Amino acid sequence: MSVRILALVGSLRAGSHNRQLAEAAAKLAPEGAEVVLFEGLADVPFYNEDIDVEGAVPAAAAALREAAQGADAFLLFSPEYNGTMPAVLKNAIDWLSRPFGAGAFGGKPVAVIGTAFGQYGGVWAQDDTRKSVGIAGGKVIEDIKLSIPGSMTRFAETHPVDDAEVAAQLTEVVARLHGTAAEITAA
Numbered sequence: 001m002s003v004r005i006l007a008l009v010g011s012l013r014a015g016s017h018n019r020q021l022a023e024a025a026a027k028l029a030p031e032g033a034e035v036v037l038f039e040g041l042a043d044v045p046f047y048n049e050d051i052d053v054e055g056a057v058p059a060a061a062a063a064l065r066e067a068a069q070g071a072d073a074f075l076l077f078s079p080e081y082n083g084t085m086p087a088v089l090k091n092a093i094d095w096l097s098r099p100f101g102a103g104a105f106g107g108k109p110v111a112v113i114g115t116a117f118g119q120y121g122g123v124w125a126q127d128d129t130r131k132s133v134g135i136a137g138g139k140v141i142e143d144i145k146l147s148i149p150g151s152m153t154r155f156a157e158t159h160p161v162d163d164a165e166v167a168a169q170l171t172e173v174v175a176r177l178h179g180t181a182a183e184i185t186a187a
């Protein structure tokens with residue numbers, strides 16, 4: 001059985017380098033794992049308990065929950081916006097954290113990586129994402145870390161999949177996440 005890893009990307013722009021990292025991760029996934037990029041985050045409304053009503057959840061949020069329910073593991077990609085994760089990623093985490101105690105992260109393994117322009121590669125954003133997704137019910141693999149600095153220059157001409165160092169790092173990230181998810185699903 002293939003391990004399904006859902007990728008959530010915290011940047012909506014078409015040329016996002018974090019999106020490119022997710023595309024590269026999908027290409028580099030080992031046999032027995034598939035990385036599926038969730039495409040609908042731009043349409044998910046801001047989390048609001050008044051609209052999170054059983055049977056009437058907005059379609060885009062319901063689609064996110066359904067994709068997450070079908071996943072065995074999560075790979076989150078965060079750039080850094082003003083020292084933390086972008087709102088789009090936090091919003092996705094909030095939707096997936098409810099119903100309280102029964103959210104779709106449900107103890108499944110989660111790894112957080114990303115790239116940002118600053119010299120630390122968005123490490124604050126990725127650390128904040130780990131904290132939040134852990135509180136939301138994910139089993140965060142704390143020691144999977146990859147924060148790539150200088151996003152706009154490093155990937156200006158080169159897609160991450162064609163950057164040998166980054167491709168090797170991504171391959172290891174996906175392999176470790178796959179290994180953890182496979183152990184859990186086999187148990």
Ligand SMILES: Cc1cc2nc3c(=O)[nH]c(=O)nc-3n(C[C@H](O)[C@H](O)[C@H](O)COP(=O)(O)O)c2cc1C
Pocket residue numbers: 011012013015016017018019079080081082083084115116117118119120121122151152
């Ligand atoms: C609103 C905003 C805030 C930003 N704040 C930071 C920041 O705090 N630290 C940082 O390293 N880069 C920051 N940047 C630059 C982003 O890291 C850079 O644009 C990154 O490539 C965005 O990711 P993307 O290519 O996936 O869209 C910011 C960019 C924007 C648009």
